[in-house]
Amino acid sequence: MKIKSFLAKPFASIVSKNIKKGMVTAVDDQQAILKNLIKTARDTHFGKEHHFDAINTYEEFRDAVPIRDYEAFSPYIHLIKEGKHNVLWKGRPIYFAKTSGTTSGTKYIPITKDSISNHINGARNALLCYMDETGNTAFADGKMIFLSGSPELERVSGIPTGRLSGIVNHHIPRYLRRNQLPEYETNCIEDWETKLNKIVDETLHQNMTLISGIPPWVQMYFDELTKRTGKPVGEIFPNFSVMVYGGVNFEPYKAKLYQSIGRVVDGIETFPASEGFFAFQDSQNEPGLLLNTNSGIFFEFIPEEEIGKPNPKRVSLKDVQKGVNYALIINSNAGLWGYDIGDMVKFVSTAPYRLIVTGRTKHFISAFGEHVIGEEVEYSILKAAAEENVQITEFTVAPYISKDEGKSYHEWFIEFANPPQDLQSFALKVDNYLRQKNIYYDDLISGHILQTLRITPIRKNGFIDYMKSIGKLGGQNKVPRLSNDRKIADVLKQWALEN
Structure with a gap:
């Protein structure tokens, strides 16, 4: 056993135990987060506009802060772009996550000094829970690939701006840098087909143990590997044991991906977005993704039949029910308030709070x-x-x-x-x-x-x-x-x- 996989065992055990404790205190943690969010943002432009100094309960918060999508939220983003401080959160964002909206064109989602850990630790915790449950830590000694956007960042009003996956790339811990592929220069290639060929060049003869990405693009990577070698991916990479995925439902892609590999490997599903890292698969034996209830985000939920109404009914975590489709609403230390991310979820368990993503509110x-x-x-x-x-x-x-x-x-x-x-x-x-x-x-x-x-x-x-x-x-x-x-x-x- 090499040093990384050896050290991963006790660390995974500690983190996993803390996550299990959080399963029991999820509702209390959510209330504490809301209280802290309101207190911290009380003197911001948004906080003053919505009378945060007079809010003491969730019901009062719900009455004061309406639901908004990006289009309705964009005036606050424009204020930040104009150089204003303390607009949505204290100070200014340290990044803008740039993403394409279906109706609003390019979106600029703030990431703050307080919220960046949500993105980093969410992915880390998913891997550590897997390690603790399965005992598989050997993959930590091999090479890992994260099929992602370019880490090159532009500046918008002085704020570093780029794809979320590119931003996160700058925060990968040093101890994983040597394991990470592709090389930085390759990751910066914008043209996907050129980038894909270069990724295959770099990884083809490496000891790949973990592969991560959105399923259709992972499939393209697998197809190119097999095209080059005439072999299934599992034969090319005999120690490949973990696939991390998110962004879309895995099920439609699963059969072909496993066929391309030539065997079944363990999968870890995640629920990340530019607005936050919301949930992750904490167990190989339980359905659904564990909601990230103690990471700077206060969640709200709108029942499906209420979506589109002028003043839809919305509930906090303690009042959600299994089997009901909800629009997911977030309030976070990135300065997002009553923010409709556009995803629909359904809880498969409320003890602990595990959910599945069932679609998009606008799709x-x-x-x-x-x-x-x-x-x-x-x-x-x-x-x-x-x-x-x-x-x-x-x-x-x-x-x-x-x-x-x-x-x-x-x-x-x-x-x-x-x-x-x-x-x-x-x-x-x-x-x-x-x-x-x-x-x-x-x-x-x-x-x-x-x-x-x-x-x-x-x-x-x-x-x-x-x-x-x-x-x-x-x-x-x-x-x-x-x-x-x-x-x-x-x-x-x-x-x-x-x-």
């Missing part, structure tokens, strides 16, 4: 009143695929609204790694599972208002070519599962196979 189909969400389409296609031994590379869904009565339907654009023998039969099976999950969709089919869904097969690498065409290949970019219009669908048509 749904309700062109006909059905309000189909990501969790429902993923369930439907994965269940049908498992029964038919079909493998899915990527997919997205959009409404097709016909001018002729009874001709409208949901159009599914699917790139198959292993297509079904009978596409129409497969489509009907997916449709039936979706009807079981969504009663409104079922009513529309039963009432002959909608036709059953149609599948448009996309040729191999069609989604990659689509992402390239819009300048979003690689990095942290993802194909939306659902759209309520045909902006994506109409462009994707050019990569469709003949039915």
Whole structure:
């Protein structure tokens, strides 16, 4: 046993024990965080504007601070860009995390001296919990790759600005630097295909033990490795034992990723975003991700049926219920207040508080009143695929609204790694599972208002070519599962196979 894996054992045990203690005190910790957030931000521009000095309870806070998305929050960001201090949090942010919004263009999310540890320690704690539970610390002695954005930062109003993954790259502990790949210069390459080839060059003959990234981009890395060698990834890297992933639901990609590896490896799922590191998989034996309840973020939740209302009902952690879809709202020491991050979650446990991500609040189909969400389409296609031994590379869904009565339907654009023998039969099976999950969709089919869904097969690498065409290949970019219009669908048509 080498020194890093040897020292990791006691450290992992200490951190894991503290996290388990926090499972019991989660609600109290959340209340203490809210109290501290309000106290610290009382004299900021935001705190004065919202009368933080008069807030003593969560109910008073809820009444004083409305829900905002980035568009509504952006005036405060503009004040920071103008050089103002103490706008949302004391002083000025130490970084802006730059990210692309679906409706707001480029977003600039503040990261403060107080909030940076949330991003760093969240990922660390996920690995340490895994080590403590499984006893696998050997991977700490091998090479690790984090498929991420460029660590090069620009300055916006004097504040270092870049992709979150690039910012975090600057805070990787020294003891892991020698284990980290690719090299800094390679990570700075902006063109994804050029960067990918260079990453393969650097890692091909290394002792890779941990690989991390968003699943579709990890798959591209695996494909290039196999293309170069003719071997499965698990043979190229015999000591590869841990895969860390997040950003999208892993399930649609799992079968193909494991096939590319040639065996099953342990997985650690995380729930990071530019706004914070919200949850992580703390156990290989329990479903869901453990909510990060003691890391500078006070969480609120809006039940699905309240989303979009002028004054939606919102609850704190102590009042959440299992099995209910909620929009996730955060208040943090980054200076985000009543902030709607756009993700929907559902608790699978409240003792401790573990959840799954079920979709995006703005990614749904309700062109006909059905309000189909990501969790429902993923369930439907994965269940049908498992029964038919079909493998899915990527997919997205959009409404097709016909001018002729009874001709409208949901159009599914699917790139198959292993297509079904009978596409129409497969489509009907997916449709039936979706009807079981969504009663409104079922009513529309039963009432002959909608036709059953149609599948448009996309040729191999069609989604990659689509992402390239819009300048979003690689990095942290993802194909939306659902759209309520045909902006994506109409462009994707050019990569469709003949039915």
